[in-house]
Amino acid sequence: MDLKSSAMSHAAATIVIFGLLFLQAAECRNVKKIKDGVTYSAIKCRKHSALLTDFGAVGDGKTLNTKAFKAAVDHLSKSASKGGAQLIVPPGKWLTGSFNLTSHFTLFLHKDAIIHGTQDESEWPILPVLPSYGRGRDAPDGRFSSLIFGTNLTDVIITGNNGTIDGQGAPWWDKYRKGLLNVTRPYLIEIMYSNHIQISNLTLINSPSWHVHPIYSSYITIQGITILAPVNVPNTDGINPDSCSQLRIEDCYIVSGDDCIAVKSGWDQYGIKVGMPTEHVVIRRLTCISPKSATVALGSEMSGGIRDVRVEDVTAINTESSIRIKTAVGRGAYVKDIYARRVTLKTMKYVFWMTGAYGSHPNNDFDPNALPVIQNINFKEFVAENVSIPAQLDGIANDPFKGICMSNVSISLSANPTKLLWNCTGIEGITSNVTPKACDLLLQQQKPVDCAFPEDKLAIEGFNLTTCFAGFAKV
Template structure:
């Protein structure tokens, strides 16, 4: 990935933030006796559960050294019998709980982390079984193998799943995986932290997630997904540590999250080249709001580059990025096919950024040689308004494809203040079409200035906006 210049102050910011958050976590662990939950805990969820159990009921030891993979599996298996009787919740109490990958095998289930609980991912590859590659990707994204390591928390074909806490922590202990990646020692794709496939009604909320081996939160082939109140932290030079990656999902809401990452803070995806085209499942009806990002070498929100199932109807509002390479970046290439269309964003504030507006058609990494060079992506209906950015190097880099122009680009009410050493060419435009209105600096000729244009933002409400959470308690017992 292209390395930005002049953003290293973000390393200091990221380190301070991580120390503050992790220091708070470390202090909290001593507040309560390991393995105990002294008082009833209350939390918000899409559904409450009739039955409850502690992880320690299944022999788990929270000393940060004892491996608890079997305890997690035993607990989840035991509680699965309550799926049709009001559901069940597994409470992870105060302590440090070392574990390998474990599956959520039952619907109507809640995994709840006490505020003084830390789930630690094992650093032993053997604790992460190999699973099949995703059909919309065709191959793994790391190494040469066809398989991939199972995510730390994994689930498939589920309904009504909640992963939440009172800001409990999950630590992926990813450095060993990052080192293997850099040294070319991986045969299979690194684990993600949380991955839910082929599921409906998912909530992931109110947690601190740190140091994932690769992507942090990856809902895939799913619908009605609520991601809320997450703090996600990884070193800004860690490889592929995307924060939140909705992938071929419908009706998703991401809000009130903070991400420091070595890659895109949010990456919206839907499959890779011919595999994504064949699978044909778009990401659509996505809301992102009240979101903050720090990522010196990547995007606040990326659309793609794996977008071969299509991306449509993305609504972004009230976003802040600090020391981040770009704002909303559309990433595609010849061979991707499909579309990125009906994209809406408003009220975005950026401080210290290389590119504010960025559309690239040059993401030419392909899963194999079988991609179709005639599969051209359609990019249209891109709407940005009410943007304020300071200390900017380039205002815009907007690159379509010859004979496949990206059209319907609208930018209105945007004020860009440049850095002390900005690039002379502020608008680098090719093979695009659209308009601007009340934009500073003045745009390129392919985006002519029009008076009194207000770029579109939908007024209708998506179904996920009307999902209201219930107040639940941990006092119920199995």
């Protein structure tokens, strides 16, 4: 076996081992088995409950259950003002098209339940383009509704004891590669214009495109999610908060062909017009594997602004970069007040990567004078090994990225690293106790400096979960 094959085999084994360990742990988190059901943690419990099979669903993996899901949600929506309701998806393989959720509602998946997204395009309604994007992400026209969708809702929970939602994305990926789609591929879960959302304790696999997309929403908790997608498929991002505020993303394991987490807020002139930033975000205890993309990306669609993002206790393995800032002339707005600490990186192309020339635009009508402001970026306590390029930091010539701070960073190089270890243009900042030595534009401080990390708590961190019950048998 040659060195390349050996390395690939080692990387594959690492992914499998981490995945199996994480999945094994996932079955236990926040769930306790009791007779004919389980208890689980949630932002709110429900007074009423029903099984999907009460509405004629058949879990054989072949029968289409879109009507059953819709009928169940419609029926349970009548309990919204009477203590709310939960729909329990019992063991089985439940094939369905897109369906909408309702307020004061819980969708709970048994650990042996799999929701399969149908490959019949007619079961995925077409939606208008997002106001802050101005066009579909894949194509200029509209976009397919996500498999699980909701808009203008409050108090929505999608959870389980590690049940699975499978987007069956392969045909969508193939059509995308061949240019056969006129509208944007569907996401797995999308919640719009909503508040008080919980997505937890699930395995999400093979989305046609992004897996979790909260947009124009607030007070969102995403916990204990496993996301698995082929690493060679484009735009299968894990979790993409978009023009949202007060988010807590924690204890997630993501293998993806694109960014594990991508923080966004709209695209060029459309995002500037809508003007909804993503702000007050905490991301912690994340494990990411993404050989072609970032652990956490900020942008590239950031035209509503991104601020106050806190990343801590993150591990990335065989991933292209750690925390990447992506922007361009025409984006406008800002990426500021970004904090990261206790980041462990193993086998990386880049540790630090920032670009002001990302380049993709919805059309040619963007404003060339709309320059993004990138400032107050704080990275500390990074340990990285087997790294090809410590840093590629490219600001904009007449719009430098300012206030970059890096402290207590240790980078071990791969066997054949790039000749220029730190490639820096259009940036300003400082470093302290960083090895190998940073570029001259990041001034090395003679006295120790500890880059900032906020000690206050976000409002979303104060939300306490309560213990709820899901029964799998009729009483």
